[in-house]
Amino acid sequence: MAAHRARVPKHFEHVVAPSPFASSIPDNFLPYIQLKFGAFYTYDQQPDFTNGQTLLAKELIEHPTTSVKASADRGVAQDCLLLAGRLAVGCGVRQDVKGAYRYLLPLVMDLPTRPSHVPRPVEARAHSVLANLELEDATRDPDEWNIDALFRAASFANNAAALGFVSPVVLDIARRTTEIGARSRATWRYSDSYPWKPEFAKLEYLWGAMDARLAEIEREDRKQGHKISKNPTSYMCATPGCGITVTKKAALLRCSGGCGGEQKAHYCSKECQEEDWKRHKATCKPGKATTTTTTSDDPQTSSPQQASTQGPFWGEDADGKERSVMITVPDMPDGTFKVSSKTIGAAALKDLRAAIEKPPYMPQE
Ligand SMILES: [Zn+2]
Numbered sequence: 418m419a420a421h422r423a424r425v426p427k428h429f430e431h432v433v434a435p436s437p438f439a440s441s442i443p444d445n446f447l448p449y450i451q452l453k454f455g456a457f458y459t460y461d462q463q464p465d466f467t468n469g470q471t472l473l474a475k476e477l478i479e480h481p482t483t484s485v486k487a488s489a490d491r492g493v494a495q496d497c498l499l500l501a502g503r504l505a506v507g508c509g510v511r512q513d514v515k516g517a518y519r520y521l522l523p524l525v526m527d528l529p530t531r532p533s534h535v536p537r538p539v540e541a542r543a544h545s546v547l548a549n550l551e552l553e554d555a556t557r558d559p560d561e562w563n564i565d566a567l568f569r570a571a572s573f574a575n576n577a578a579a580l581g582f583v584s585p586v587v588l589d590i591a592r593r594t595t596e597i598g599a600r601s602r603a604t605w606r607y608s609d610s611y612p613w614k615p616e617f618a619k620l621e622y623l624w625g626a627m628d629a630r631l632a633e634i635e636r637e638d639r640k641q642g643h644k645i646s647k648n649p650t651s652y653m654c655a656t657p658g659c660g661i662t663v664t665k666k667a668a669l670l671r672c673s674g675g676c677g678g679e680q681k682a683h684y685c686s687k688e689c690q691e692e693d694w695k696r697h698k699a700t701c702k703p704g705k706a707t708t709t710t711t712t713s714d715d716p717q718t719s720s721p722q723q724a725s726t727q728g729p730f731w732g733e734d735a736d737g738k739e740r741s742v743m744i745t746v747p748d749m750p751d752g753t754f755k756v757s758s759k760t761i762g763a764a765a766l767k768d769l770r771a772a773i774e775k776p777p778y779m780p781q782e
């Protein structure tokens with residue numbers, strides 16, 4: 418496949434260099450964010466992406482690696498975990514995966530170097546980070562996964578789940594393990610020369626966590642689908658071709674004109690409303706309830722309530738309400754995927770869609 422690079426839309430530039438802390442952020446900040454979000458938080462208590470970045474930038478500045486290491490070497494369990502995360506990705510310290518294991522394993526095993534007190538949340542997160550490291554090992558060669566490493570990843574994930582800690586990494590391992598057929602003998606699709614490990618089936622906490630999450634997603638989808646099907650025009654931008662959809666009505670602007678009931682027009686942005694006005698004004702009867710005097714050709718909207726926001730958002734129109742776009746990618750097996758965000762505004766989401774759907778291909782020599 419031809420190598421190409423998509424241009425980073427300007428709304429995303431500060432992700433590469435978080436501006437308030439740019440001078441003091443060490444290398445590999447993004448891999449550190451990924452590891453933290455994936456392994457240190459449960460799937461249902463993920464920090465908002467923008468606030469999460471700020472939180473981690475503060476953590477790195479307020480707890481420099483030298484002092485974390487000194488405290489870890491004195492046997493403080495929390496700092497063993499913190500240091501291991503930084504060693505694993507090389508953030509604030511030179512990358513040393515073996516070193517990460519050296520600080521993590523005593524948190525989950527009865528080793529001579531085990532700290533005298535290991536709080537349960539620290540132990541659970543240590544299992545989750547170890548699962549993440551083993552998963553990376555298992556999938557290093559995308560064409561031939563290391564099944565032994567995958568089993569170790571699944572076992573650590575199972576231990577985390579047994580302690581009631583279900584991180585995105587735990588769920589990801591369960592999903593991937595199921596996809597390659599390792600959950601049960603009936604679905605195993607590797608050859609006889611690489612026999613199925615019956616131990617996979619015994620990871621009951623891992624499978625329990627995955628099944629519970631799948632049931633939860635199904636319930637959420639059903640509830641959401643029911644709500645939207647009752648009044649679909651309230652959840653999508655009315656401008657043809659825009660494609661922004663939302664999960665909460667308040668994330669869209671309402672036309673304050675007289676268009677009524679289920680046909681009430683909603684817009685992702687002022688720009689979309691203006692673009693659609695020529696088409697919409699034919700069906701939008703003059704407003705009765707509006708307090709502003711509308712001049713004949715000027716579209717009016719009532720703004721959604723401002724959410725209480727913390728930290729910077731991507732795009733001026735971002736307000737902490739979730740918006741989604743569908744993105745079509747010709748090279749992908751499924752063809753389309755949905756991008757949802759509470760911190761990316763409608764305009765930035767559409768920039769992102771444009772950048773992915775029409776990448777400016779580098780000229781070929
Ligand atoms: Zn729109």
Ligand SMILES: [Zn+2]
Nearest residue numbers: 672674676701
């Ligand atoms: Zn209207």
